[in-house]
Amino acid sequence: MASVTFKVWRGTRDQGDFVEYKTDITEGMVVLDAVHQIQAESAGDLAARWNCKAGKCGSCSAEVNGMPKLMCMTRMSDLPTDRPVTIEPMRTFPLIKDLVTDVSWNYRVKQEIARLKPRPADDASPSGSGSGAWRMDQGDVERVQEFRKCIECFLCQDVCHVLRDHHMHGEFIGPRFLTYAAALEMQPIDTDDRLAYLKDKGGIGLCNITKCCTKVCPEEIHITDNAIIPLKERVVDRFYDPVKKLFRVFSGG
Numbered sequence: 354m355a356s357v358t359f360k361v362w363r364g365t366r367d368q369g370d371f372v373e374y375k376t377d378i379t380e381g382m383v384v385l386d387a388v389h390q391i392q393a394e395s396a397g398d399l400a401a402r403w404n405c406k407a408g409k410c411g412s413c414s415a416e417v418n419g420m421p422k423l424m425c426m427t428r429m430s431d432l433p434t435d436r437p438v439t440i441e442p443m444r445t446f447p448l449i450k451d452l453v454t455d456v457s458w459n460y461r462v463k464q465e466i467a468r469l470k471p472r473p474a475d476d477a478s479p480s481g482s483g484s485g486a487w488r489m490d491q492g493d494v495e496r497v498q499e500f501r502k503c504i505e506c507f508l509c510q511d512v513c514h515v516l517r518d519h520h521m522h523g524e525f526i527g528p529r530f531l532t533y534a535a536a537l538e539m540q541p542i543d544t545d546d547r548l549a550y551l552k553d554k555g556g557i558g559l560c561n562i563t564k565c566c567t568k569v570c571p572e573e574i575h576i577t578d579n580a581i582i583p584l585k586e587r588v589v590d591r592f593y594d595p596v597k598k599l600f601r602v603f604s605g606g
């Protein structure tokens with residue numbers, strides 16, 4: 354058992370500061386355990402959001418020693434404890450209290466993105482079996498499967514400099530929703546088209562592929578390589594390819 358010092362952000366949107374707490378750390382503890390222990394021992398009013406304690410609900414996102422992390426998946430044994438461990442809220446979203454931020458902007462963005470619009474089932478024709486099945490290539494299924502692992506922790510949104518430093522929440526939907534859009538655009542039965550949205554309202558051109566989002570994703574989704582870059586290619590192909598542009602002018606398309 355070792356006594357460890359934590360510097361935890363306390364405050365509201367208007368004012369706040371780091372407050373030091375000491376608590377004993379035992380084998381197997383994660384940062385969320387330490388927060389719960391601090392709540393029990395010395396700060397009963399410390400606000401922290403969590404739910405599953407299993408890395409699956411995406412609620413306990415925070416910045417531990419300056420890095421966006423799920424508190425329930427960050428082992429104390431992986432942190433240096435010879436100096437204070439800092440725990441602060443995600444900085445990209447408005448603070449509600451202590452470690453709890455208002456992430457509702459993300460849900461509003463999600464509502465803007467056109468939902469899945471499936472083509473008719475492959476066996477819906479009079480000669481088909483009528484069971485409502487679609488046939489698709491296994492490779493296409495696996496490609497979107499990766500994106501569906503997202504737990505909406507919003508750590509990728511937190512670290513993205515377009516949102517974090519430039520506050521372009523009105524112009525850029527962020528890596529989480531580029532991944533969500535990719536899951537729909539690459540879905541083999543989908544018939545909708547989100548490329549104009551991604552170019553204009555979604556602000557995909559603002560992403561400069563720094564890959565910071567990929568580095569912090571707890572589900573290890575290859576956000577930039579597998580979602581953003583292929584979407585960028587589709588947008589460029591559609592709107593900026595000079596040959597296709599000419600063709601559209603002459604065809605009136």
Ligand code: SF4
Nearest residue numbers: 513560562563564566
């Ligand atoms: S790769 Fe793009 S979306 Fe990801 S953090 Fe960098 S700028 Fe943001």
Ligand code: SF4
Nearest residue numbers: 503504506507509570
């Ligand atoms: S893509 Fe990864 S980092 Fe971003 S919200 Fe989903 S799980 Fe979290």
Ligand code: FES
Nearest residue numbers: 405406411413425
């Ligand atoms: S409490 Fe659910 S992801 Fe951490």
